Every structure is written in C-alpha cells, then in structure tokens.
Amino acid sequence: MRIFMIWIFLPFLISEPPITWGFYAHSLINRLAVFSLPEEMIGFYKPQIQYITENAVNPDRRRYAVEGEAEKHYIDLDYYGDSALQTLPKYWNEAVEKFTEDSLRMNGIGPWSAYFSFLNLTKAFESKNSAAILRLSADLGHYIADLNVPLHTTVNYNGQLTDQVGIHGFWESRVPELQAKDYPLWVGQAEYVEKPQLALWEAVAVAHAQVDSVLFIEKELTKNFSPDQKFSYEERNKLTVRVYSREFTEAYAQALDGQIERQMKKSVKMIADFWFTAWVNAGQPDLFDLNGAKVDEEDFVVKPELKVRDH
Known part of the structure; x- marks a missing residue:
C-alpha cells in the first residue's frame, strides 16, 4: 500500500509511473457519471456506486x-506524424490491415480498445449479467477518462523528451487532488451517442490539441520558481x-485557464453518455x-517482467 500511495502522489521521485488521472480523479469521475443516468438506470447503478467508484482504477492495477x-x-498520435488524425483508420480491422496489430499495440490502442469495452458492456446489458455490467462500466469509465488526458495522446507522455519528467502525474493527479473539490462537475442528463467510435476519436483529437499548452505552460512557469518553491514536502x-x-500547482492550474476542469467534466459527460448508449443499444433492459x-x-498479481510506462 505504501508503494501504491507514493505512485499516486510522487510520480517524479520513483521509477514506476503514477496511476493515470490519479486514484482520486478516476474515482470522482466515475462516481459523478452515475448521477447523470436516467431513472431506469440509476436505480441499478446508485446502490452500486461504491463499486463503480472504488474500482475505477482497476484497469491501472491490471x-x-x-x-x-x-x-x-x-x-501516441505523434508517432504517426502530424496528420495522424486524418490518416489513422478509425476502425480496428482497417487499422490492423494498414499497420499490423503489433505495431498498433506498440504505440497504444486506446480509442479502439475503449470501443470494444463499450460493445462488451452492451452485450452485458443484453444478457442482464449484473456483475459484468458493473465491471465493464467501471472499466469503460476509466478508459474514456484516460482518452481525455492530453498526455495520453503523445510520445512525450511524461515530459521525458523535454526535461519535464513528472508532468504526467502533476497534471492528472496533483492538480485535481488540490482543486477538484471546487470544480462544478455536474453535466446534466446522459444523452445518446449516435456514433460512439467517432466520438472516442473526437475526444482524442480535442485532448491531443492541448498537449503543447500542457508542456509549454509548465516549462515557462518553472522559470519563475526556484526548486525549493516548485516543490515541497508533505506527510x-x-x-x-x-x-x-x-503555490506552483495553483499557478499552473490558473495558467491552464480551467483546462483540467474542462477535461474532467468532459470525461464525466462521455462516461454517462456511453453507459446510457450501451443500455439503449441493448434494448433498454429492465435493471431493477x-x-x-x-x-x-479481481486478484492482481504483479508481473515484474511486464514493461509498463506512464499510461
């Protein structure tokens, strides 16, 4: 447990990466998504909100x-060049045919994988498999939230190419930990998603467009803070x-002008919409x-031989 807690709060002091979006942020995002569901669904989800919340980080543990x-x-969109969003096939079979599965997996399969999780959730609703619905809902929430993080869309995922190691956990863990309690994250009622695959890619595009600001603002801000001002110690x-x-965290968040809040809010909205859409596509089964x-x-047995990076 000690190691796990350090991963969350100290991404820049350890060799292993932090939990993505942070335990706190992932849990909060999944929890809030439940309250956007319609009456026909919330009667099932709300009594299980503790599971949806606590297991939001299972994909990271996995x-x-x-x-x-x-x-x-x-x-890693930038691996495919500046026109990646125009040239990358949005559909898995076409992407495999063009790049091979091994190559795709080497550079991340986030949007394609999230869509498969969505399809599996739809099947779970169809069969009214309550355990699978809960597990897949928690997982899908995690994957969608990850796709809304700018640093989940770039080769420079932890600032390792720009002398900014640790920025991944800073953006998605430290800032939300200190500020998310003040974010107005209510997003209204869940809505049906007509084209889920394309919606996932749109989220990736929006997130990727913010990579430069995430990195540039932190680097510029660092010029105004000495090391002992930029970092501190906590129990x-x-x-x-x-x-x-x-002080540095607050200055960074202010300079980002609400960026992290917007991406968290977008995550909450997308998750609720995708849960709702899966239920509708399954024929709106009675969940009561x-x-x-x-x-x-889940029993997580760590395999040291697995190579895991900061995503």
Whole structure:
C-alpha cells in the first residue's frame, strides 16, 4: 500500500509511473457519471456506486498484472506524424490491415480498445449479467477518462523528451487532488451517442490539441520558481514525501485557464453518455431486478517482467 500511495502522489521521485488521472480523479469521475443516468438506470447503478467508484482504477492495477492491458490506456498520435488524425483508420480491422496489430499495440490502442469495452458492456446489458455490467462500466469509465488526458495522446507522455519528467502525474493527479473539490462537475442528463467510435476519436483529437499548452505552460512557469518553491514536502501515509508545491500547482492550474476542469467534466459527460448508449443499444433492459449484484474482487498479481510506462 505504501508503494501504491507514493505512485499516486510522487510520480517524479520513483521509477514506476503514477496511476493515470490519479486514484482520486478516476474515482470522482466515475462516481459523478452515475448521477447523470436516467431513472431506469440509476436505480441499478446508485446502490452500486461504491463499486463503480472504488474500482475505477482497476484497469491501472491490471496493467502491472495482465499482458496487453497497458496499451489500452493511450495512443501516441505523434508517432504517426502530424496528420495522424486524418490518416489513422478509425476502425480496428482497417487499422490492423494498414499497420499490423503489433505495431498498433506498440504505440497504444486506446480509442479502439475503449470501443470494444463499450460493445462488451452492451452485450452485458443484453444478457442482464449484473456483475459484468458493473465491471465493464467501471472499466469503460476509466478508459474514456484516460482518452481525455492530453498526455495520453503523445510520445512525450511524461515530459521525458523535454526535461519535464513528472508532468504526467502533476497534471492528472496533483492538480485535481488540490482543486477538484471546487470544480462544478455536474453535466446534466446522459444523452445518446449516435456514433460512439467517432466520438472516442473526437475526444482524442480535442485532448491531443492541448498537449503543447500542457508542456509549454509548465516549462515557462518553472522559470519563475526556484526548486525549493516548485516543490515541497508533505506527510502522506506516515511518510514524508516530496510533491509539487501548492503555490506552483495553483499557478499552473490558473495558467491552464480551467483546462483540467474542462477535461474532467468532459470525461464525466462521455462516461454517462456511453453507459446510457450501451443500455439503449441493448434494448433498454429492465435493471431493477438486478439489484443486490455482487462482483468478485479481481486478484492482481504483479508481473515484474511486464514493461509498463506512464499510461
């Protein structure tokens, strides 16, 4: 547990990467999405909100235990060149035919994988498999939220190419941890998504367009802070740990002009919309007789041989 907590708050002090969006942010995003569901769905989801919330980070834990999981969390668009969004096939079979599956997996399969999770959730609704509905809802929420993080769309995912190592966890963990409590994240009622695959790619495009500002603003701001001003020490889980200072974090968030709040809000909205769309596509099954569902906890056995990066 100590190692896990350090991963969340100290991405720049350890060799292993942080939990994406941070435990706090992923959990909050999944939790808030539940309240946008219609009456026919919230009666099933709300009693299970603790599961949806607490298991929001299971896909990240799975990265260290299951081969093939890590690449589901990102896509390195810039690997494919400046026109990646125009040249990359949006449909999996076409992409495999053009680039091969091994090549695609090497550079991240986030949007394609999220769509497969959406299809699996639809099937779970069709069969009224309550355990699968809950597990896949939590997973899909995680994958969609990841696609809304700018640094999940670039080769320079942790600032390692621009001398900004640690920015990944800073943007998606430290800032939300200090500021998300003040974000107005209510997004209204869930809406039907006509073209889910294209909606996922649109989210990736919006996130990727913000990569430059995420990196540039942090680098410029650093010029105005000495190292002892940029970082500070806090007590975490009975450990004294080095973190980005509150002053630097607040200055960065202000300079981003609400960017992180907007991306969190977009994540909440998309997740609710995709859950709702999966239910509608499954024929709007009655979920009220599924109350009381129990889901077996996943057993995560870390495999040290797996190569896992900061996504």
